[in-house]
Amino acid sequence: MCMPYHHYYQRYGRDRDLNLQVTHEIRARIKQDRETGRSAMCENCEAVEGTHECRGYHGINGETSMILCAACNNFYSKNKRHRPENDQHILKTRAWMKHDREVGIPIFCVHCNAQETADLIATTFQFVVGT
Numbered sequence: 001m002c003m004p005y006h007h008y009y010q011r012y013g014r015d016r017d018l019n020l021q022v023t024h025e026i027r028a029r030i031k032q033d034r035e036t037g038r039s040a041m042c043e044n045c046e047a048v049e050g051t052h053e054c055r056g057y058h059g060i061n062g063e064t065s066m067i068l069c070a071a072c073n074n075f076y077s078k079n080k081r082h083r084p085e086n087d088q089h090i091l092k093t094r095a096w097m098k099h100d101r102e103v104g105i106p107i108f109c110v111h112c113n114a115q116e117t118a119d120l121i122a123t124t125f126q127f128v129v130g131t
Helices: 003-012 018-036 070-079 085-103 118-123
Strands: 059-061 066-068
Touching: 018 059, 059 070, 066 070
Parallel strands: none
Antiparallel strands: 059 066
16 A cells, blocks of 8 residues: 555545545646646647636546536536537637637628628627537
């Protein structure tokens, strides 16, 4: 028995859960990656930490031992299943549209090729994007 397991057994009187060890190893790997400048990627939606697609740091879900962004982790905690791919596509598209608006890149409708204008943004909540 290694020392971390031994200390855990002494403290709690039972064997250490294997998920704890896996989670600890993943957390150490993420920390090392951040120190070297690499970003973590969500294992569900593949959003990269630090981009406009996701906010904040990625974490490790204790139940699945997976690296998840905040949105995927919250969805899993609430529903006990991963976010559907269709939802992820819509959220990524909205994030890209928001980013394009902020940097001044024009947005075009995929159906009629109409360009989004300031008065169109003011009258509608969002510009329709085809899937």
